[in-house]
Amino acid sequence: NLTQRLAKVVKTMRGEARLTEANTAEMLREVRLALLEADVALPAVREFIANVKQKALGEEVIASLTPGQALVGVVQRELASLMGADLGPEASQLSFAQQPPAIILMAGLQGAGKTTTVGKLAKYLREQKKKKVLTVSADVYRPAAIAQLKSVTEQVGADFFPSLATDKPVDIALAALDYAKRHFHDVLIIDTAGRLGIDEAMMQEISAVHAAVKPIETLFVVDAMLGQDAINTAKAFSDALPLTGIVLTKLDGDARGGAALSVRHITGKPIKFAGVAEKLDGLEAFDATRMASRILGMGDILALVEEAKKGVDVAAAKNLADKIKVGGKFDLNDFKAQLGQMKKMGGMSGLMDKLPAQFQQAAGGANMDQAEKSVRRMEGMINSMTAQERAKPELIKASRKRRIATGAGVQVQEVNRMLSQFDQMQSMMKKLKGGGMMKMMRSMKG
Ligand code: GDP
Numbered sequence: 001n002l003t004q005r006l007a008k009v010v011k012t013m014r015g016e017a018r019l020t021e022a023n024t025a026e027m028l029r030e031v032r033l034a035l036l037e038a039d040v041a042l043p044a045v046r047e048f049i050a051n052v053k054q055k056a057l058g059e060e061v062i063a064s065l066t067p068g069q070a071l072v073g074v075v076q077r078e079l080a081s082l083m084g085a086d087l088g089p090e091a092s093q094l095s096f097a098q099q100p101p102a103i104i105l106m107a108g109l110q111g112a113g114k115t116t117t118v119g120k121l122a123k124y125l126r127e128q129k130k131k132k133v134l135t136v137s138a139d140v141y142r143p144a145a146i147a148q149l150k151s152v153t154e155q156v157g158a159d160f161f162p163s164l165a166t167d168k169p170v171d172i173a174l175a176a177l178d179y180a181k182r183h184f185h186d187v188l189i190i191d192t193a194g195r196l197g198i199d200e201a202m203m204q205e206i207s208a209v210h211a212a213v214k215p216i217e218t219l220f221v222v223d224a225m226l227g228q229d230a231i232n233t234a235k236a237f238s239d240a241l242p243l244t245g246i247v248l249t250k251l252d253g254d255a256r257g258g259a260a261l262s263v264r265h266i267t268g269k270p271i272k273f274a275g276v277a278e279k280l281d282g283l284e285a286f287d288a289t290r291m292a293s294r295i296l297g298m299g300d301i302l303a304l305v306e307e308a309k310k311g312v313d314v315a316a317a318k319n320l321a322d323k324i325k326v327g328g329k330f331d332l333n334d335f336k337a338q339l340g341q342m343k344k345m346g347g348m349s350g351l352m353d354k355l356p357a358q359f360q361q362a363a364g365g366a367n368m369d370q371a372e373k374s375v376r377r378m379e380g381m382i383n384s385m386t387a388q389e390r391a392k393p394e395l396i397k398a399s400r401k402r403r404i405a406t407g408a409g410v411q412v413q414e415v416n417r418m419l420s421q422f423d424q425m426q427s428m429m430k431k432l433k434g435g436g437m438m439k440m441m442r443s444m445k446g
């Protein structure tokens, strides 16, 4: 498999002080293969490899790294940067800087997830940004599409502007805009029709809507499962419309990231959001670094670095360390937030799938059902605490423990056990903060 192939290459690359054409060629071939396996479009792969080569050649290999590790570092950085990691956190924000209403126009093929994403965005904008949101459907070809938008809009408690399948898309958009202005909506989201394939009439129609309402955001919605086929759709939409961002949907499937890279390559626009579930809370800010890891298979890369037994790739270790929140105080409020996060990612077993292979191996024998159950009990106990108790668990006295136990329906001993487990975890976090990351990763191996 890929890990073994790469590992072999890395071994043969030891003892060289500089990355050269010769010592990177074989490795780059493997990276190229990994990208093609992730269903990245060939032109995007070519450009990427050329970039990595240019950045890598001549780079000095830090004493503690093998050339292979140094190259992996360059590959990872380049990939994350291509996914938009260098654009900064603002890149995934929506713009509102305008006289309200801020108009968001949704574009994409039928089935891409536009209507669902309108519902998700409306929910996010209402709940997180406290915006008054109006939605409207300019999908006049399927009456069911209008009803679907009405339904998702009502589910998230936003306002819906009814449209008739007999109206023209441009007229619908203008009428909704007029309504939004008169009713002081902050945001108007316009859903549009999509065909199964790209066609000229569809492009002209959405261009006309764009010209009529001049949206501040024009979001191209694309199904991650399309893989490299996304490149043609992205090109057609990007040629027809001044896109401002991309929403990558269905990332909860087994998409390998080819679509993400291909679409970024073609449009150069930031991927602002990722759809990670059918449910209307299944929308996340896009995480470029995580996507880069997913494409190359962080599991494989880290295992490879372990294999070389010369320490850990610095970027990868930092990334991992950031994930488990190093460097700050870590209290039960954080823990609670993380448990929530974990649930969103599909519980313990879902989380395990996302961890690098070496961690999965380390936890090989663990019983996931059992773990899941004990996590739920922990959550029950944490939920029974006040915010202050969560912030300072060391202050929890016997009487409070009894109250927490009653609240969570467990024995006091279990509260004690949970608190001492948390205590251990906290000291582990402190060690990590003191730069013990590498030490810990090594110790986990054995
Ligand atoms: P539209 O034709 O572009 O408006 O697409 P829809 O919003 O109607 O979505 C098409 C299908 O994809 C529906 O069954 C949605 O539930 C599903 N869908 C949309 N986004 C996601 C997502 O992020 N994850 C998953 N699993 N399904 C999604």
Ligand code: MG
Pocket: 114, 115, 116, 139, 145, 191, 192
């Ligand atoms: Mg739709």
